[in-house]
Amino acid sequence: MGQRVVVVGGGYGGASLARRLDEHVEVVLVEPKDAFVHASAALRVVVDPAWEERVFLPLDRLLTHGRVVHDWARLVTDGRVHLSAGEAIDADVLVLATGTGYPFPAKFLEDRTDLAQARLARLRADLERCERVMIVGGGPVGLELAGELTAAVPGLGVTVVDREPDVLMAGDYLPELRTTVREQLAARGVDFVLGAPLGYLPMQDVGLYAPFSVETTAGTRIDAQMWFRAYGSRAQTDYLDTRLASLRHYDGTLPVTEHLTVRGYDRLFAIGDISDVRESKRASAAMDHAEVVATNVLDVLAGRAPSATYTPARERIVLPLGPEGGASQLEGEHGRVVVGPVQTSEIKGRDLFSTAIAELFNR
Secondary structure, eight states, X not given: OOOEEEEEOOSHHHHHHHHHHTTTSEEEEEOSSSEEEOGGGHHHHTTOGGGHHHHEEESTTTOSSSEEEOSOEEEEETTEEEETTSOEEEOSEEEEOOOEEOOTTTSOOOSSHHHHXXXXXXXXXXXXXXXXXXXXXXXXXXXXXXXXXXXXXXTOEEEEEESSSSSSTTSOOXXXXXXXXXXXXXXXTOEEEESSOBSSOOSSOTTSOOOEEEEBTTOOEEEESEEEEOOOOEEOOTTBOHHHHTTOOTTSOBOBOTTOBBTTOSSEEEOGGGBOOSSOOOHHHHHHHHHHHHHHHHHHXXXXXXXXXXXXXXXXXXXXXXXXXXXXXXXXTTEEEEEOHHHHIIIIITTTTHHHHHHHTTO
């Protein structure tokens, strides 16, 4: 067709979309990392280095006809992407899929796989010296990390701290889900310090061995040798020019239509975590966005109005606590249901969707 689609961001949504469009148009995927990072398995690789080959997937087999540009988008305007090397790429249609930033080890700052793996190796070595670790944040990430640590390192003390009175308070979750997750972790010796925030954070970086003591504002003292921050995600949209940046919400997300175009723009789309679709920021949702936008991009390039719309599914969560534990909130025949470790392990816990993701990248 002689028309170019530029996709900024090679995460779940961006990579899926680039793959879907590769046979139809010229696709340029802009992604600074040298490999796709399977974030849904990132907490498993903290305790098991054998998972590194399932977490870091090179992008060289993703596209057959298009190309991947390993660089940062420094400035994005409507229809043009300016790269850090001074190059600019023009687009007939532009799709923004840059996701959210999140603290290590749930996500990685490093663009090079070898550097990310080196940091993980240091974390594992330091973890062997720890008697207790502290996780600040009782949401899905913090609880999953607690599950991975206690499943892989029996006897390791883990303390989960959250200002809320219970875990999983930031989502539309059933009380039964909170109860079973908390009970499974408590049975492994996890301590919960809930209902008051920390008065101050440890001085050292996360994932490093360095003994410390902290207190909550209620006066509870916690002693540990390593800590992790499991809160603080924010949409990565700082590269937008002034006009586009003015559209952002307080959390950095962009307003989108039911067709996932950025409001006020016909050839600019935003998918995944940076869209303001009110749903939990799941990999599966980003990939569903990609399916809708693939249709709409081809419509726009053919001179048609977008024909596909996106409707968020009801909230669900599959929360593994190591390979054999966990709980999930799913849609049942008569409404929402909570299932336990056996079903959660079958759905996600053992494989963490790594087989399906590897197929996307022809691995």
